[in-house]
Each structure stands twice: as structure tokens, then as C-alpha cells.
Amino acid sequence: xxxxxxxxxxxxxxxxxxxxxxxxxxxxxxxxxxxxxxxxxxxxxxxxxxxxxxxxxxxxxxxxxxxxxxxxxxxxxxxxxxxxxxxxxxxxxxxxxxxxxxxxxxxxxxxxxxxxxxxxxxxxxxxxxxxxxxxx
Numbered sequence: 001x002x003x004x005x006x007x008x009x010x011x012x013x014x015x016x017x018x019x020x021x022x023x024x025x026x027x028x029x030x031x032x033x034x035x036x037x038x039x040x041x042x043x044x045x046x047x048x049x050x051x052x053x054x055x056x057x058x059x060x061x062x063x064x065x066x067x068x069x070x071x072x073x074x075x076x077x078x079x080x081x082x083x084x085x086x087x088x089x090x091x092x093x094x095x096x097x098x099x100x101x102x103x104x105x106x107x108x109x110x111x112x113x114x115x116x117x118x119x120x121x122x123x124x125x126x127x128x129x130x131x132x133x134x135x136x
Contacts, residue, residue: 005135006034007127008073010090011083014039014066016047016105018083020117023054023061024124033131036073040088042066047105049113056114079131098127 007025009018014037022037029035043066054061071090074080079096082089084104091097100123105113 003135004032004034005078005131006036006076007079007081007131008036008038008069008077009081009083010037010069010074010085011039012041012085012088012104013043013106014069015043015045016050016113017100017102017116017120018081019046019061019064019066020050020054020105021081021083021100021120021124023059023064024117024121025127027057027059028121028124029128029131033128036077037064038067038069038073040069040085042068047113049108049110050105050117052110053113053117057117078135079127081127 009021011018018037022035025033026035046061046064051061074090075092077095082099083102103116105116
């Protein structure tokens with residue numbers, strides 16, 4: 001890539017969807033993309049079901065902690081992927097946004113969280129291809 005793009009995943013609690021997406025993008029793209037995640041109302045800890053289904057892929061997210069989204073981080077991102085935070089997600093002109101409609105994995109059985117993870121993985125692969133074309 002000519003320039004390393006920055007992607008930020010934002011959801012409500014930064015405990016499930018955005019953490020899984022960030023980990024998958026980091027895992028699949030390596031150092032080629034700067035990856036961030038945050039939430040508008042961060043939880044106290046990562047969703048244990050998200051940790052479990054990511055571990056099934058050999059991806060360890062146990063060290064991650066939910067973080068609050070900051071305007072500076074959003075504004076400094078090339079692409080912001082929102083996931084269920086609706087009107088609470090910050091918006092800045094000039095930043096490219098995508099809204100991924102995904103079920104919230106909170107309080108869901110593992111099979112449902114796996115399906116959400118797999119949906120995210122497909123979207124992340126498509127995002128990588130887009131970023132390679134755009135920034136490559």
C-alpha cells in the first residue's frame with residue numbers, strides 16, 4: 001500500500017462487534033492497515049462469548065478493553081464502520097462511513113455469536129479488498 005489507511009470500528013459498548021471486527025481486520029491485514037475500535041457507551045469488559053468465538057479462530061482478544069470513542073480518533077480515520085450505535089455515533093464531513101447492520105452479540109448463545117463473527121469476517125475481507133484498491 002502506498003499509504004497505510006486507518007479504519008475505526010464503532011459500536012455501542014465496544015465489547016463485541018467492534019472488538020471482533022478490529023481483531024479480524026488486524027489478523028487478516030497484518031500491519032497494512034491501522035485499526036481502532038471504540039464505543040459510545042463502553043462496557044466494563046469484553047463480551048466473554050466474543051472472546052470464546054474469536055479464540056476458536058486462534059485470535060486472542062482477552063487483553064482488549066472497551067474504549068470510549070473520541071472525536072479526534074474518528075476524524076483521523078479514513079473509514080469509520082458503525083455497528084448499531086445509531087445517532088450516538090459521531091459524524092465528521094470528509095470521513096468515509098459504512099454502517100454494518102449486525103445483531104448485538106450481548107446475551108446471545110455461542111452459535112448466534114459465531115454467526116455474527118462469520119458475518120463480520122466476510123465484511124472485513126470485502127473491506128480489505130476495497131482498501132487495497134483505494135490506497136494500494
